[in-house]
Amino acid sequence: EAAVEMGAVKKTEFERVIVDTTVQEKAAAHPTDSRLLEVARDKVARLAKRAGIKLKLTHEREGKTLRRRAAGYAHARQFRRLKKVLRRQRTILGSVLRQVQRKLGQLDEATRECLLPWIERAERIRSQRPHDKGKLYALHAPEVECIGKGKARKPFEFGVKxxxxxxxxxxxxxxxxxxxxxxxxxxxxxxxxxxxRNLLQDVGVEPKAAIVDLGYRGVDDAVSVQVIHRGKSKTLTAQQRGWLR
Incomplete structure (x- = not known):
């Protein structure tokens, strides 16, 4: 608004906008199954200890060993051995979860409410399989999704659109x-x-044209502005083609 009043930007500048989507990547490591299982086991064991739950077995030493073995088998493309390690990792994670769930009744309400979301996420990681939908890709950030953007150097990105x-x-x-x-x-x-439009209320102008890519085809009736993309090349004016360039 101040830039408009000073004359640095004309009001007509805001009548034509470019709209596109990208991925806001989250601080999450690449979500391999073996890593997620080990992180979930370690997190649940640590929270249980902090809450005063004494576990008979935490499987800490075995968990670290299995994680290293899984990385080695994946690198060597020895997938049968990798599946066996993953099966064992799911078993020990389930063991830790059952120990914690049996003793939840001994905790006060506040501590139990703090533990339950982490237990639910760990159970999701334990039960999910490679081709499932709605997978959990990061224990600390359940909103993370796997989004393909078609980049040769990075086929998939993990974050939010x-x-x-x-x-x-x-x-x-x-x-x-x-x-x-x-x-x-x-x-x-x-x-x-x-x-x-809401953000430009103080300027007193609304967008009249949206320049987009082909991912926005077929939405002309859903919006009140002119949608311009190269799929309409036969009906575009010379000026609109210049805007696209």
């Missing part, structure tokens, strides 16, 4: 929001433009 709206001329950010669940790009456009 984010939509950004920037002005076409100077690249001023006029909207940014997350979309958990990895929805289709076109289904995020209406909500992103609504946020942009």
């Amino acid at each position: 984010v939509s950004l709206a920037v002005t076409h001329r100077h690249g001023l950010v006029v909207g940014a929001r997350t979309f958990p669940g990895n929805p289709y790009d076109g289904h995020t456009l209406a909500e992103q433009l609504e946020q942009t």
Whole structure:
């Protein structure tokens, strides 16, 4: 608003925006099954000890050994041996979980409520399989999702889908929001433009054209602005083609 008043940016700048999505990556290591199982076992054992639960077996030494063996077998592509190690890791994680669950009744309400979310996440890790949907990729960040962006150097990214709206001329950010669940790009456009209109209320201008990629095809009826992408090349004017470039 101050830039508009000073004349550094014209109001018409905000009538044309570029909208696209990306992945906001989270601080999560690559989610291999063996690592997740070992992290879950260690986390539950540590929280139980902190809560005053005395475990008969924590499997700490065996857990570290199995983690190293799994890494070696995966590197050597010895998948039968790797599956055997993973099966044992699930067994010892289940053993630790059952020991903790049997003694939850001895804890006070506040401590029990603190433990239950971690126990639930550890159980999800123990029961999930490679081709399941809705997998848990990070114990500390359950919102992390596996999103494919088509990059040759990095086929998959682990985080949350984010939509950004920037002005076409100077690249001023006029909207940014997350979309958990990895929805289709076109289904995020209406909500992103609504946020942009709200943020530009003080400027007194609304976006009239959205320049997007082919991931936003077929959403013209869902929004009140002109949607411009290269899929409409036969009907675009010379000026609009210039905007796309």
